[in-house]
Amino acid sequence: MSTDEAGHIGAGSRNGARSTQGAGQNLVQLITPAGERISHPEFDFWVKDVSDEQLCSLYEDLTVIRRIDVEATALQRQGELALWPPLLGQEAAQVGSARALREDDYIFSSYRENGVAYCRGVDLTDLVRVWRGNASSGWDPATVNMATPQIIIGAQTLHATGFAMGIQNDGADSVAITYFGDGATSEGDVNEAMVFAASYQVPVVFFCTNNHWAISEPVRLQSHIQLADRATGFGIPSLRVDGNDVLAVMAATRVALDRARRGGGPTFIEAVSYRMGPHTTADDPTRYRDPNELEDWSAKDPITRVAALLDRKGLLTDDLEQRVKGKADAVAKEMRSGCISMPDPEPLDVFKHVYSTPNSWLDRQQDHYARYLASFGDPAGAASQEGAR
Incomplete structure (x- = not known):
């Protein structure tokens, strides 16, 4: 897999992809907000196996994860959870990347990747165990190959890089992936992790969800260049993808995973999305965010665009919608029941x-x-x- 002079991933075949323009990168996009499937000669290859049935499954994932988020937010408002970090609007970034992973790949996430955890098979009650204050961690990492969420901003990138060094020493072809937000790119831990990852060319994917806000600070204040271009300063190839496009995210993640498995080292993915809710349920975004901005991003909703694509293909039937809604409601009910019936710790x-x-x-x-x-x-x-x- 080759890279251009700016350090962006480049190739026109299964060995990679190019999406560059001068000092910055265009967004990789395969589904428009209106639900139109865009043909992309460099990225279509990476999702050509996604059948209509699998597209419907992705739609179900997105819908269920949003339902989990809404239910958990309601549980917090009702006093059943102490805190909850909403992921509203970021479902495609989490589903698209998580569904690209192999079972033996290892995940190191922040506190917001509850959608990734759901895709990984984490028990629904375990998703809220920490936020209810009943445990120090939510689940056994060994059972799902996903570390428990890291609260310290960016620390998980160091853990992922160290784990990837272990993978490299073992001679395995699995990959470590670490999730973090745009604000974390200003943390020393993230920068140190990228130094080590680049120096030793370890199999790790840095997945940055740029949701435009680090609590109340806009991303434009933290970086005057695209976040994907920060990685090139460390010698790490990067991709910039529409984070509200589940297919584009899947394609970009598969490119990065393939590169790592072939011994090509780390890759940085900037998934451009938007945090439609608060930073946590203790935050009030109306104090610092222009409501017009939220309205603009609502038109790019990751779920409605997949629904529009399914509709264009004649797949958005009443049966599908009822099945998806039934699954979402059942999952929410199970999580609520598990939360409320959870015994208090001694x-x-x-x-x-x-x-x-x-x-x-x-x-x-x-x-x-x-x-x-x-x-x-x-x-x-x-x-x-x-x-x-």
């Missing part, structure tokens, strides 16, 4: 899973805390003391 559970082997320092802390609880007549503290005798 006070001493905070000491569990801190170390993999016995630790006298931690044991001493637990004993002191148990004695403290017992002084109030707390049965958990009393039981712990009794067990220690």
